[in-house]
Amino acid sequence: xxxxxxxxxxxxxxxxxxxxxxxxxxxxxxxxxxxxxxxxxxxxxxxxxxxxxxxxxxxxxxxxxxxxxxxxxxxxxxxxxxxxxxxxxxxxxxxxxxxxxxxxxxxxxxxxxxxxxxxxxxxxxxxxxxxxxxxxxxxxxxxxxx
Numbered sequence: 274x275x276x277x278x279x280x281x282x283x284x285x286x287x288x289x290x291x292x293x294x295x296x297x298x299x300x301x302x303x304x305x306x307x308x309x310x311x312x313x314x315x316x317x318x319x320x321x322x323x324x325x326x327x328x329x330x331x332x333x334x335x336x337x338x339x340x341x342x343x344x345x346x347x348x349x350x351x352x353x354x355x356x357x358x359x360x361x362x363x364x365x366x367x368x369x370x371x372x373x374x375x376x377x378x379x380x381x382x383x384x385x386x387x388x389x390x391x392x393x394x395x396x397x398x399x400x401x402x403x404x405x406x407x408x409x410x411x412x413x414x415x416x417x418x419x
Contacts, residue, residue, distance in 0.1 A: 285347050285349065305367050328387055336382050342378070350370045354414075360397050
């Protein structure tokens with residue numbers, strides 16, 4: 274599944290940099306969300322579609338390892354993939370790559386669960402088999418491409 278479409282790209286904006294001229298660490302978290310939203314839309318299940326079915330997927334935790342600096346004007350590619358999935362919890366992985374130098378600048382993950390509109394935990398396998406199968410396929414594809 275990963276190879277079926279282009280990964281998310283982002284051109285660094287001036288407002289995303291700090292006084293030292295490098296991207297402020299908080300922006301990587303926003304980029305993760307942008308890339309995850311793009312990835313899910315390409316999988317065929319955008320957040321708007323999930324929410325229309327009464328399925329919510331809040332972020333439970335975020336981790337980021339900053340490996341190289343990124344500066345204003347540079348373009349990064351964000352490889353997004355399903356790292357773990359068990360029907361109830363989901364871990365999405367990210368690799369932020371500097372396009373010019375082809376180096377990994379950041380690696381991270383976000384962990385999610387699935388809730389109904391009342392905020393109760395739900396099993397995606399029971400609530401929406403179609404989405405469950407998409408996540409299972411995404412996980413299998415990632416394992417094959419490792």
